[in-house]
Amino acid sequence: MSTDEIAREQEYVSMLYGRLDDLRERTARRLSATLREDLPSGPGDSGQALVERDVAATRHTRRLAQIDAAERGLCFGRLDLSDGERYHIGRIGIHDDTGEDYEPLLLDWRAPAARPFYVATGASPHGVQRRRHISTTGRTVTAISDETLDFTSADPEALTGEAALLAALTAGRTGRMSDIVETIQAEQDEIIRSPHRGVLVVQGGAGTGKTVVALHRAAYLLYTHRDLLERRGVLIVGPNATFLRYIGEVLPSLGETGVLLATVGELFPGVTGDRPEPPAVAEVKGRPQMADVLAAAVRDRQWVPDEDLTVVHDDRELTLSPEICARIREQVRATRLLHNEARPLVVKAVADVLTRQYAARLGEGIEDGDDLLDADDLKLIRKEMLEENHEVWAVIDRLWPVLTPQRLLSDLFAAPGRLAAAAPGLPGRDLLAREPGGGWTAADVPLLDEAAELLGRDERAARAAEAAERRERIAYAQGVLDISEGSRSLDVDVAGEAEMLSAADVIDAERFAERHEEGDRRGVAERAAADRTWTFGHVIVDEAQELSQMAWRMLMRRVPTRWMTLVGDIAQTGHPAGATSWRAALAPYVGDRWVLRTLNVNYRMPAEVMDVAAGVLTLLDPELTVPRSVRETGESPWQTRTDDLPALVAAEAGLVGEGRLAVLVPTSGLGEARELIVGDRAAGADLGDRVVVLDVSGAKGLEFDSVLVVDPARIVAESARGLSDLYVALTRTTRRLGVVHDGDLPAPLAGLPARP
Numbered sequence: 001m002s003t004d005e006i007a008r009e010q011e012y013v014s015m016l017y018g019r020l021d022d023l024r025e026r027t028a029r030r031l032s033a034t035l036r037e038d039l040p041s042g043p044g045d046s047g048q049a050l051v052e053r054d055v056a057a058t059r060h061t062r063r064l065a066q067i068d069a070a071e072r073g074l075c076f077g078r079l080d081l082s083d084g085e086r087y088h089i090g091r092i093g094i095h096d097d098t099g100e101d102y103e104p105l106l107l108d109w110r111a112p113a114a115r116p117f118y119v120a121t122g123a124s125p126h127g128v129q130r131r132r133h134i135s136t137t138g139r140t141v142t143a144i145s146d147e148t149l150d151f152t153s154a155d156p157e158a159l160t161g162e163a164a165l166l167a168a169l170t171a172g173r174t175g176r177m178s179d180i181v182e183t184i185q186a187e188q189d190e191i192i193r194s195p196h197r198g199v200l201v202v203q204g205g206a207g208t209g210k211t212v213v214a215l216h217r218a219a220y221l222l223y224t225h226r227d228l229l230e231r232r233g234v235l236i237v238g239p240n241a242t243f244l245r246y247i248g249e250v251l252p253s254l255g256e257t258g259v260l261l262a263t264v265g266e267l268f269p270g271v272t273g274d275r276p277e278p279p280a281v282a283e284v285k286g287r288p289q290m291a292d293v294l295a296a297a298v299r300d301r302q303w304v305p306d307e308d309l310t311v312v313h314d315d316r317e318l319t320l321s322p323e324i325c326a327r328i329r330e331q332v333r334a335t336r337l338l339h340n341e342a343r344p345l346v347v348k349a350v351a352d353v354l355t356r357q358y359a360a361r362l363g364e365g366i367e368d369g370d371d372l373l374d375a376d377d378l379k380l381i382r383k384e385m386l387e388e389n390h391e392v393w394a395v396i397d398r399l400w401p402v403l404t405p406q407r408l409l410s411d412l413f414a415a416p417g418r419l420a421a422a423a424p425g426l427p428g429r430d431l432l433a434r435e436p437g438g439g440w441t442a443a444d445v446p447l448l449d450e451a452a453e454l455l456g457r458d459e460r461a462a463r464a465a466e467a468a469e470r471r472e473r474i475a476y477a478q479g480v481l482d483i484s485e486g487s488r489s490l491d492v493d494v495a496g497e498a499e500m501l502s503a504a505d506v507i508d509a510e511r512f513a514e515r516h517e518e519g520d521r522r523g524v525a526e527r528a529a530a531d532r533t534w535t536f537g538h539v540i541v542d543e544a545q546e547l548s549q550m551a552w553r554m555l556m557r558r559v560p561t562r563w564m565t566l567v568g569d570i571a572q573t574g575h576p577a578g579a580t581s582w583r584a585a586l587a588p589y590v591g592d593r594w595v596l597r598t599l600n601v602n603y604r605m606p607a608e609v610m611d612v613a614a615g616v617l618t619l620l621d622p623e624l625t626v627p628r629s630v631r632e633t634g635e636s637p638w639q640t641r642t643d644d645l646p647a648l649v650a651a652e653a654g655l656v657g658e659g660r661l662a663v664l665v666p667t668s669g670l671g672e673a674r675e676l677i678v679g680d681r682a683a684g685a686d687l688g689d690r691v692v693v694l695d696v697s698g699a700k701g702l703e704f705d706s707v708l709v710v711d712p713a714r715i716v717a718e719s720a721r722g723l724s725d726l727y728v729a730l731t732r733t734t735r736r737l738g739v740v741h742d743g744d745l746p747a748p749l750a751g752l753p754a755r756p
């Protein structure tokens with residue numbers, strides 16, 4: 001490329017950076033003006049004004065974040081169209097606001113007009129004559145590469161911007177995923193921009209870009225449907241916390257914040273499902289039958305005694321017979337109210353029975369005793385009974401206890417009798433037995449969510465919690481007013497200051513607290529994370545094949561519109577409760593109403609590694625398509641037997657220089673391997689480190705410059721879906737692959753050459 005051409009692009013790119021600087025400065029000025037704005041002091045106005053000011057400040061802050069995120073690689077492409085038009089493509093849109101026409105100077109990559117940059121081919125040029133990739137370092141243009149689109153280049157398998165793509169794919173890994181806006185491929189673009197408003201399933205082999213495509217789809221949808229999605233939020237579900245950290249920077253680098261990233265174990269507010277548990281137990285908990293088990297467990301807590309229950313009120317013994325208890329239970333159940341919501345009816349029914357009995361006792365032996373008390377007297381007796389008699393409440397609590405999801409579940413797991421009653425025919429039921437306490441597992445979380453659905457709100461507790469929260473807010477507001485009052489007295493020596501009204505003069509703590517309630521200032525993601533009943537605008541699930549049926553039920557409740565993007569690979573299912581077919585996993589929720597897209601090009605592994613992984617894939621399922629690699633490295637995967645793993649690891653780490661090395665070991669040997677290699681059983685999972693030691697489930701979705709797979713035969717033998725785990729392990733590398741064993745190699749690895 002001629003230096004003149006680079007100089008011309010440099011001029012344009014410098015102009016764009018100049019505009020970006022202007023934009024940044026203007027937005028920062030707007031933000032500070034908004035924050036300095038005086039609020040009206042009239043009592044009725046300031047609440048609304050405060051909310052409006054917050055909305056404007058949030059908008060400016062977000063815009064500033066987007067501008068900052070666009071600094072690196074602001075402009076990366078140019079389209080020359082056959083009609084003579086020319087567009088530069090970049091991370092955000094910039095318009096010429098000095099002229100009348102508001103000409104686009106830079107097209108946001110997500111704008112419809114930018115699409116040909118990703119999808120135009122010789123066979124289908126979309127009006128494009130030339131596509132140019134512009135590389136920059138800082139604000140300096142360092143290279144330009146052009147593709148001319150004509151029918152002589154009509155290869156259907158052609159890659160878009162091959163040089164730029166290969167440069168991205170061969171770059172060393174950093175332990176963090178990067179965005180791919182500069183090199184999105186046509187098959188990926190189709191998914192990112194899909195207009196489908198229901199369930200979109202993206203099936204793709206290892207390394208086909210499912211994760212990165214899902215994240216860019218989130219950015220695209222936020223751009224295209226900003227109003228809706230900023231209000232309702234976008235949820236991205238990933239397989240584990242390490243993975244969420246790995247992908248955590250992609251959306252911020254595209255200027256998008258405020259998306260909630262969570263694992264299934266984090267979707268029940270107030271609980272973190274991170275207690276370890278054997279896969280066989282998680283499998284039982286993930287079965288769809290658990291929904292019936294929980295429903296039965298709730299019914300089981302609605303008790304009818306075998307014998308009379310007695311309570312003493314005012315020295316008189318009152319009884320509730322089993323028949324009366326059964327009748328109350330049937331009548332209350334017939335209302336079909338949820339358990340906690342129905343409890344006030346039980347309270348009322350029990351109190352009525354006991355009050356009538358008590359009144360009858362009072363009247364015993366007195367002529368016309370039945371009519372001794374009028375309705376008001378009965379009301380008073382009932383009130384006293386409920387306010388003062390703990391025995392009455394103890395009986396109600398036995399007949400129909402207030403249940404939290406946590407209490408229902410821990411009581412169920414702790415009592416074999418309760419388990420047997422709720423799950424009479426459930427194979428593997430005994431595996432569920434567990435002492436109370438000790439935290440929750442990821443598989444417990446969908447069960448807690450299901451239980452919350454079955455139990456409903458305990459109105460009294462909810463009102464008490466709301467009242468407590470309100471008292472706290474008022475106390476806080478009082479504190480704020482006290483401070484403003486205090487600081488005023490410090491400032492009075494300024495002339496005329498004493499005449500100024502302070503907040504405390506015009507508003508009391510309670511009203512001040514109310515104002516703060518009006519606009520909940522937390523971001524959408526934060527509010528959604530704290531609210532179990534929040535429903536999202538869009539939900540993206542990565543490694544979706546790993547979700548159990550109970551987890552699907554929970555997720556579906558979070559997105560009643562079913563607008564979801566599910567990405568995964570059926571061949572990589574490792575969890576024993578995970579999916580073996582998309583159809584089976586989704587049928588209960590959407591029937592056949594879902595759309596499938598596949599990704600077939602493997603961007604991660606070189607062909608040499610893919611060849612080895614393909615052997616495992618074919619064994620797993622001969623029907624599955626082997627993804628096509630886009631490059632070769634000339635480095636063959638190898639195998640070795642060694643007693644000195646640390647020395648091997650050190651040698652391999654030396655070969656990848658600044659890159660990342662992962663040692664993947666069987667789960668049962670994880671602590672031992674970490675001790676051996678990094679000197680600490682609890683360390684070795686920090687992706688910022690040059691060497692990490694993980695088991696296969698911990699490496700799901702991640703990638704490294706080099707991978708050592710240790711004891712593959714044990715990896716296969718140990719896990720529920722052994723070959724799938726081996727496939728995952730072999731497909732984590734972008735460059736080098738070594739297999740370490742003690743003489744026992746799974747068949748597809750038997751032909752590997754010895755370590756050079």
Ligand SMILES: Nc1ncnc2c1ncn2[C@@H]1O[C@H](COP(=O)(O)OP(=O)(O)OP(=O)(O)O)[C@@H](O)[C@H]1O
Pocket residue numbers: 165168169178180183184185188204205206207208209210211212213569572603604700701702703731
């Ligand atoms: N168009 C692209 N341009 C540059 N890099 C890409 C492109 N598509 C994918 N990649 C890179 O390929 C690698 C694999 O992508 P990703 O992790 O999204 O694949 P995956 O299908 O989720 O893999 P797996 O299922 O094996 O975890 C990543 O490094 C990603 O950045």
